[in-house]
Amino acid sequence: MKIEQINVSSSKREEFIDITHKVKNFVNESKIINGKITIYVPHTTAAVTINENADPSVPHDITLALNKISPHLAQFRHLEGNSDAHTKSTIVGCSQEILISNGNLVLGTWQGIFFCEFDGPRNRKIILGIA
Amino acid sequence: MKIEQINVSSSKREEFIDITHKVKNFVNESKIINGKITIYVPHTTAAVTINENADPSVPHDITLALNKISPHLAQFRHLEGNSDAHTKSTIVGCSQEILISNGNLVLGTWQGIFFCEFDGPRNRKIILGIA
């Protein structure tokens, strides 16, 4: 298992940041031909998803939908006021697994990998593990 | 890592298709005794989940609930009109990992594996990776 950390900086409270090229670079450098990569977010108000990266309206619309799905609720107890972001992290998930075949990520034609910021702006880290 | 593609065809816009037997066949053919399988959906308006496959009312009810959770929103920008499906893909997720022990999938008694169509009918593919 080869492990590396990459960094991203968000500039808004909610933001999808395309990290596909960063993940591809790590796969190339690893020289792994057949295997699998884990993309892991070590934060509790962020997540990682795989979705369309051709039209920027798609991450815009998913962000909008997640705000409707997980709004601020009057009954929340957590004093930091970001329980909506913790909930989004749990429903989207903090890791993704992608197969590697012939040295390439096995992504679909329209798929890209997005770091999902739900409580920015912040400096964040992402852990990549490949084997 | 042994990789194989399987195909499914959906016949409705939203549909859960049980692929448990197809995944089991691949595990059997692979001769892997102890390991893990990745079930990966390379599409951005579909997903894969593990849930009850004994009573067909369960996938029916989850599909119904997901339509309430992720409806069409007036503020969506994506011109294809399927942002609700992209959102469902992100909240359900495009991959699952299942352990293999003594040559068998480590599934619970009531668990089956479902391909989740959110923007059908379409011909879709699923990538299986085992090691």
Added chain:
Amino acid sequence: MKIEQINVSSSKREEFIDITHKVKNFVNESKIINGKITIYVPHTTAAVTINENADPSVPHDITLALNKISPHLAQFRHLEGNSDAHTKSTIVGCSQEILISNGNLVLGTWQGIFFCEFDGPRNRKIILGIA
């Protein structure tokens, strides 16, 4: 792949149970230095998530939010009356993957691992697989 089962007992219908220490114990016993662990829930009305375990208000608030996101719907057909719990299981997910580096789980500072009960109280099992 080393596989082990751990057990948890829930005492309410909805409950997040911190299993971080149980997972760490298994990692220590396994003597794996670099690798990955799969945490798999073989139930269809439960799940596993990674989120903040410092302030108990966070799992409280996520549970509350999930009840709003996935309520009981009049149109549900499943006669057991727990389709809201099946839906939560699908949106949270029944497994998590965590990297292991230098013999330790690669968790973020505030991250803990929670078994998510959505249809308790019950005795439940969790399968751990490490390699």
